[in-house]
Amino acid sequence: MSFPVVGMVGGGQLARMCAQAAIGLGVGFEVLALDADESAAQVVRSAFIGDHNKYEDLLAFARGCDVLTFDHEHVPTHHLDALVAEGILVRPGPAALINAQDKLEMRKTLSAAGIPCPAWREVASASDVAEFAQTCGWPVVLKTARGGYDGKGVLIVRDQVQAQELMAGSNGQWLAEQYVDFSCELAVQVARSPHGQAAVYPVVQTTQRDGVCREVIAPAPIDEDLALAAQAIALRIAQVIEVTGMLAVEMFLTDQGVLVNELAMRPHNSGHWSIDGAVTSQFEQHLRAVLDLPLGSTAAVAPYAVMVNVLGGDHPDVYKAYLHCMAHDPGLKIHMYGKAVRPGRKVGHVTVIGDDLDDLLERGRHAAAYLTGEITQ
């Protein structure tokens, strides 16, 4: 047996960080990217340039790999089904992945399995939304079943008129969800391999702004029983949907315990801390899981890790800021994605590990704000 080749559809930073992990593992790693300048395409031997919406591109790419996996959820389900029929190992498989592609499918699956979710229902009209609001109250969270990420496709509506405006002219599916009053947001990473081995990471606390993840604390500074309950829910979801690879379960922490918000079936922003903060990073773990290799230890290497995203700002010179941050804090781990700076775009992240959470938060936030250009000293 020779060392296998993983093919990842999508050339973003998740694929880039998987490429880094593949070098250590010694496994082959190929990327299907839209163009040669994408984040991951810059750092692999020879990216396959193609369109993940075209079946022929997917098939040609997959034929050069031992297993196919994903940096995003945008591959159409009927293409995935056709690839499986062709004998391609697709991991996660389409039946699992649908739960990360379609929020309505996800809610149906989780509710059927008794997983705690916010109250929800499928809605076809503003009057459906108003009817739903009679039980849960306004505002209502209105979501498109497909196509959302980083907060896109998620809307908070205060009344029937606003729901009417938003839904007018749409022919997609919608669901309405209870607006949850949460104390904080949590995420749990689980790896699961085809033969059913699962490994769960410490629960993390995430902070979003404008629907985009900004900051992660690992482990979440919450009660241990709550953390165990959150991990148990994530493991149960992994088993129910039979995911292969990494699963990220985003949750709300409420007075009544945790409620599942979203799922992702790939390495996820809430797990980036694991590169510097855990024995096995989520990127290495994803490769191990989709290759059906034994999973690695998810143990943390320090009492705390803090990860803060670097979003593109109006900064004139990121490299100069990068020099400054390195000089300012030799313990900082800066990760840059090779992406051109555009306002709000994720262009990198910083991680710091140690035992003093307040110190780590201050250092991580300072570096990210400096790199983004929000502060200049």
Place this chain on the structure above:
Amino acid sequence: MSFPVVGMVGGGQLARMCAQAAIGLGVGFEVLALDADESAAQVVRSAFIGDHNKYEDLLAFARGCDVLTFDHEHVPTHHLDALVAEGILVRPGPAALINAQDKLEMRKTLSAAGIPCPAWREVASASDVAEFAQTCGWPVVLKTARGGYDGKGVLIVRDQVQAQELMAGSNGQWLAEQYVDFSCELAVQVARSPHGQAAVYPVVQTTQRDGVCREVIAPAPIDEDLALAAQAIALRIAQVIEVTGMLAVEMFLTDQGVLVNELAMRPHNSGHWSIDGAVTSQFEQHLRAVLDLPLGSTAAVAPYAVMVNVLGGDHPDVYKAYLHCMAHDPGLKIHMYGKAVRPGRKVGHVTVIGDDLDDLLERGRHAAAYLTGEITQ
């Protein structure tokens, strides 16, 4: 300022592990490799295929990079001088690198600076060796000034007749060194940048077999004063020779303190533990140093790290052994270099971190022996 590009001459595993670090840093990384299947050439966007002995190949490669550095010491000095004259940033520069290329130059430099070395002299004949032995006794360590690595070019001679046999017909330079009775071997990694910032790693203990590094313990289980003295010597050498990038100083620990054995001016086998065991790996640090970026923290992330090399053996199926080792020990970090197995060839390494040194040694040795094929359970 945009992110710069480092060009590394040589496509071995050191360049491969630098490629991994470059992905995280977001800097460009190019490799000059002899062929496209070399370890590092497999994992960079597009390796430059050429010969490091040909000036035109070196120059063409260097013109596409912001700074030139090395995965080995085999580039002829006159080519390096010509590149510098051409305006290429060569780091480490030829005047420093000569001390890693030529053992006679190294001994002259270190002795002039008062650095503790084994007794030595240049020898041109077997009678010179015999004369040297009158002061130090037999056996004598006879070394070729150039061309040695992994124990090659280093010979232990018991008498004048044997020296005569070895030196006959050679037109290279030789030096004779005292055969040192050491209690263990140590190594110290230092990073130094062009503006003179230096950072030193914890002293490690190395174990060689047949002249090849087999095992590294970080930090070396030695007295703290001794460790500080060893670090001070390594820092002094970095300053004296004005190295840029990583410097590895190999030392003997003797009753009279430490004596310097060899120098390498690049990431070194004795520093591989730092990928998993330190905040900043020696590979990231080398890139930071040659780019004149501020250096990163050299702090360890665990009380101990153990690194054991995986040498090619007669093993029929390394991948199967790799699966076994991963299943056996989820905390193990296996690093494979993408190299075909040949007996004695370095094809990978394993690292384990933790607080129980005996446990780490047992796990690291077991995994390496299993991967090498020395044991089958």
